[in-house]
Amino acid sequence: MPRRSPLTSLSAFVVSLGVLLAAPVTAAVAAPGTVDPSQADPLELSIERMSPTVMTGDRDVVISGTVTNASDETWREINIAPFRAAFPITDTSTLNAAADLPADQYVGDRLTDVEVIYKIDSLAPGATTSFTARIPRARLGRTNGVYWVGVHASGVTDTQPRDDFTDGRARTFLPVAAGDAAPLRTAVVLPLKAAVRHTADGRVDNGEGWATLLGPGGRLDALLETAEETDVPITWVVDPAVPHAVSRLAAGNPGWTLTALPREEPTETPRGDEEAEPDPSLPVLPSDSPTPEEEVDPEVAALAEVAQSWLDRFTAVMADADVLALPYGDVDVAALSDADPESLAAAHVRSTEVLEALGVDSTPVVASPDGRLTRAAVESSPDAALVLLNERGLTGDEGPVPTTGTVLGHDFAATSAGIARGGPGPEDATSAVGVRQRVVSEAVLRQLAGDRTPLVVKPPTGWDAADGADELFAALETRRFRVRPLGALVAQADGPALGARSLVHTAADREAQLPREHVDAARKLVARATTLESVLTNPAGFDLQVRDVAWSDLAHVTRRRPDPALERIEDGLDHVDELLGSVTVSGPDSARISGDGTIGTTVTNGLDVPVNVNVAVDSSSDLRVSVPNPVAIPPESRRRLLLPTKAGREGVQSLTLRVTDAEGQSLGSRATVQVRASETSGLLWIIMGAGGLVLLGAIVVRLSRRGLATRGQLADAEPEQPDEPDEPDEPEQAEQPEQSEQLEARPEAAAKAEEQ
Structure with a gap:
């Protein structure tokens, strides 16, 4: 394991001072409280308690915590020795630079007095034990400012003898100040956010994770518990998508639905014979829950109970609180203000709707986790919106960065950049003692400098109220702070009016935005x-x-x-x-028409709700199709249509039918019909008409002639008055029957002619 060479107090202080002077140049790229894993100490120390929070008298400093053996060897004869800096930090810029120093950087002398060293006989690999170390008041400087304090651990193993090197360390800040300082105007901002994920059908995903968040000891539960147990005013920055998701979990976690909306009753009595048609409205909070006949999943039911309990507490806590509403979903305001400002405006409106439905009054806010915003993000926010920045998101012309004022016509507040970075390493930047000491150190340095700029406290990302709230709010309840809701603080403050040039948003910030895709x-x-x-x-x-x-x-x-x-x-x-795709159109593969005709098609609705659709016709040919739009189809039904079709020319032509809405937007389904059309020319119709006339004339002439012939035959058939005939010869008598048959046939022919 690489080990640092020992330094004398004086030379080490000179080195540290040089690092502090150079640190502001690189502080923007240094991660708070990080340590190179290759340089990690074998003994991991954590400061869990320290008193006093601010040294104002003659009390000793007591540091308690735990030490864990992170190596694979047993450590013996472990000495936990306190250390403290010889000189104080006296301004916030140096404090910020000091917090970014490497974990193994010298920051103070170790005390070697036997009475202040805590001894541990042995610590096996992976084992953890507690310790308590003490810094006598006489060994701590009396000059007002902020001092490094902490503990070092050293020991021996089978392969590592005793030496002057440090095998483990933990450190934090301790302010030394007078106890009669004027209270600093302060606001505490706590975000209430969580990642809200959904399944493909719109259900809230990761129910197990939500049960942890909302249940006892969960992060969201701890935030409400903090508000319930403290008298310190808290300004909440709420993503309304979180309580909205919880309300869905409380309702059994329904997915997207096509069920018809309930209709609101008219608020005014209709005049005369007018009937007021109630408007359908989407309930902000879901009312769907399993009916008694439905089988309920026990896990879903248990989660619904936890969610409803949390939601009831949420509405009670927020009813009288100072609430800032993020745009719904905590959308990336920088990305949306560039790519879709209309949606960003709608997201602000949706947030107000959700919180109003929960009985919570709110003020819109535009913010980002890193505290930096673009000009477009600020300008596209609602007129009443508060712009919440980090001090690193603003640049001042001269002097300290203002924490309140107006920017581009909107009220703004800037949270402390140092507090947002948390405590110093090697411990977690979000540790309870580290964050608390960073807050009080910031306040003391402002008071020492006579800076009456309000302090806006926003804990670092990842801070958990379950672990850190007690320490933080105990400090904020002291007389050193006068905590007010952020809205009141901004209204009372007399800050400058800033323009777009005061906003800091770098190329790296733009690169970090959500992609336009x-x-x-x-x-x-x-x-x-x-x-x-x-x-x-x-x-x-x-x-x-x-x-x-x-x-x-x-x-x-x-x-x-x-x-x-x-x-x-x-x-x-x-x-x-x-x-x-559940609403489809189908038709034959091919159809034949002669000039005019019909094409059969079927529109099917596979949804469990009725629809009204249009059937659109796409054709590059001369086909003209009439469709009885709109087409109403009941749930899970089909409708047969015969579409009148007229072809302007002969040949095979392609016809595509699509299901669309009234605006022509396709639903997706389509059918293609190959139409074979035969065209009859106008000349052929004339010829056919003339032929018909000739045929009709011929029929008339023939009938006329037939009538004349019939009358002539009738006239020839009338008998004459003959003379007495002679007695006929025998051959002549043989011809008489033939004459009689002719006479009988003539009247019959005449009768047929008359009938005709």
Whole structure:
């Protein structure tokens, strides 16, 4: 293991001073409290308690914590010795630089007095034990300022003899100041956010994780418990998507639904014979829950109970609190202000709707986890929105960066950059004692400098109220702080009016934004959902349900893992397209018409709700098709249509039928029919008409002649008055029957002619 060479106190202080002077140049790129793993100490120390929080009298400093053997050897004869710096830090810029010093950097002399050393006989690999070390008041400087204090560990193993090197360390800051300082105007800002993920059908994902967050000791539970147990005013920065998701879990975690919206009763009495048609509205909070007949999953029921309990506490805590509402889903405001400002504005509106439904009054806020915003993000925020920045997100012309004022016409507040970075390493930057000591150190240095700029405290990302709230709020309840809601603090402060040049947003910040590809994918998902909503006979608010989910996948937190967020958006799009594909159109592969004709087609609705769709005709040919749009189809039914079709020319022509909404947006289904048309010319019709006339004339002439012939035959058939004939010869008598048959046939022919 690499080990640091020992330094004398004087030479080590000179080295540390040089690092502090150079640190502001590189502080922006140094991670708070990080240690190179290759240089990690074999003995890991953690400071869990330290008193006093601020040295104002003659008390000794008592440091308690734990030591863990992180090596694979047993350590023996371990000495836990306290250390302290000889000289104080007297300004915030030096404090910020000091916090970024490497973990093995010299910052103070170790005390070697036997009475202050805590001894541990033996510590096996992986084992942990506690310690308590003490710094006598006489060994700590009396000059006002902030001092390094902490503990060093050293011991022996079978392979490592006793030496002057440090085998483990933990450190923090301790302010020394007078006890009668004027209270510093302060606001405490706590974010109430969580990653909200959904399944492809719109259900809240990761129920097990939500049960942990909301249950006893969970992070979201601890935040409410903090508010319930402290009298310190807290300003909450809330992503309304979180309580909204919890409300869905409390309702059994329903997915997206196409069920018709309830209709609101009219608020005004109709005049005359007018009937007030109630408007359908999407309930902000879900009311769907399993019916008694439905089988309920025990895990779902248990989670619903936990969620409802948390939601009840949330509404009680927030009812009288100072609440700042992030745009719904905590969307990446920098990305959306560039790519889709309309959606950003709608996300602000949605946040207000959700919180109002929960009985919570709020003020819109525009913020980002790193405290840096673009000009577009600020300018696109609502007029009443508060702009919440980090001090590193602003640049002052001269002097300290202001913490309150106006920027681009909006009220702003800037949280402390140092506190947001947390305590110094090698411990976790979010440790309870580390964050508390960073807060009081910042306050003391401002008081010593006569800086009455309000202090806006926002714990570092990852800070857990379950572990750190007691320490932090115990300090904030002292007379050194006068804590007010942030809204009141901003209203009372007389800050400067800043322009766009005061906003800090670098190329690296722009690179960290959510890619535009994600925003475009979310817009496509919402657009497809809007198409489906538009064909439903009874509005269901399906597009709004999908929009809430899409925004959650554009959250700031997805910057860390953008690819899974994009996959979730695409999965949702596939699900919506599957629903749209349930409405189909079909027809024959081919059809034959002669001039005019009909083509049969069938429109099928596979959804369990009625729809009204259009059948659009795409043809580059001369086919003209009449469609009885719109086509109403009951749930899970089909409708047969005979489409009148006229061809302007002969030949085979392609005809495509598509199912669309009223605006022509395709639902996805289509059918192609090959139409064979035969065209009859106008000349042929004339010839055929003339032929018909000739035929009719011939029939008339023939009938006329037949009538004349018939009358002539009748006239010839009348008998004459003959003379007495002579007695005929025998041959003549043989011819008489033939004459009689002719006479009988003539009247019969005449009768037929008359009938004709």
